[in-house]
């Protein structure tokens with residue numbers, strides 16, 4: 001049975017009442033079907049390459065070709081009806097996830113048993129790091145460096161450790177245009193990575209699931225990396241028209257040798273947790289079923305060690321490198337500033353945002 005104009009109007013109202021965000025992919029489908037149902041085939045000029053959001057919308061509408069208005073109206077009503085039932089009943093997110101807690105919007109932070117735990121907390125976005133989260137991680141690290149804990153642990157809520165830089169960061173273009181955006185991003189990135197270089201206490205990653213991009217490169221600046229056997233390590237910089245950051249252009253060749261570092265940083269090879277352990281990036285791998293229990297037993301034992309001895313040992317091991325690391329960080333950020341303006345990068349981000357590509 002075909003959807004009537006009344007069904008269509010009801011569906012439009014239902015969309016506004018959805019309690020959960022259906023996600024960008026579905027929103028683009030809804031937009032495209034709505035435009036096709038009301039205006040027919042796409043009749044707008046194609047937006048420019050920098051106009052990510054409007055280009056994604058245009059792509060979605062244009063992809064419907066000459067689909068008749070009635071069919072688009074019917075498909076729109078069907079889609080809204082399937083969303084109303086599935087979204088109201090599904091609960092994929094852990095309690096407390098994506099909610100404000102302890103003064104942070106994108107993180108959870110606790111201090112217990114001498115351990116400060118910082119949890120990436122955007123599970124529905126695979127813990128992608130948006131601008132707010134960069135700021136909050138810096139704030140959390142600064143607080144952890146001064147609190148009573150002996151060590152600090154970073155981990156992720158949900159099935160991912162982190163999917164790296166939130167690619168929608170690129171859509172928030174300031175009045176000065178993309179050049180200003182690239183400049184601001186380079187400043188932010190440099191300050192962010194500096195916080196890891198300068199962190200004074202033992203810094204440990206509990207990599208609970210896949211890690212992408214900057215969440216992988218930073219691991220070279222951690223003092224220990226424990227991984228679930230479900231974790232993977234992926235730095236698809238060339239695929240994104242980008243270049244390494246997080247000091248990985250220096251730490252990765254040093255940790256794993258230039259050949260293995262090139263496989264990861266230049267050719268984007270995704271490593272399993274065991275491969276990352278063999279390459280020296282990961283300290284130890286645990287079965288996913290016992291990961292939390294085994295890692296936290298280990299961490300609690302570490303936290304009982306004399307904190308000053310641990311801090312000073314870290315200082316002795318790392319201090320001779322600090323100047324070099326800051327210089328590498330500055331250089332990587334400066335190179336990236338240029339890459340972010342390249343067609344290679346802009347097209348890759350645009351493809352992700354219009355759902356054409358998956359890494």
Ligand SMILES: CCCCC/C=C/C(=O)SCCNC(=O)CCNC(=O)[C@H](O)C(C)(C)COP(=O)(O)OP(=O)(O)OC[C@H]1O[C@@H](n2cnc3c(N)ncnc32)[C@H](O)[C@@H]1OP(=O)(O)O
Nearest residue numbers: 023024025125126128163164165166167185189213214359
């Ligand atoms: C300013 C400092 C810059 C620092 C430079 C840093 C560089 C990097 O970190 S480069 C690496 C960037 N990351 C990526 O390229 C990963 C992109 N994401 C993906 O390829 C996939 O999302 C996935 C493989 C991580 C997971 O795929 P899948 O299991 O199919 O899940 P979805 O794609 O449906 O993801 C769910 C939801 O989360 C959103 N999302 C995931 N990752 C990102 C991300 N990095 N940026 C923005 N959004 C992300 C995804 O769009 C989905 O959202 P909805 O559609 O709204 O549900």
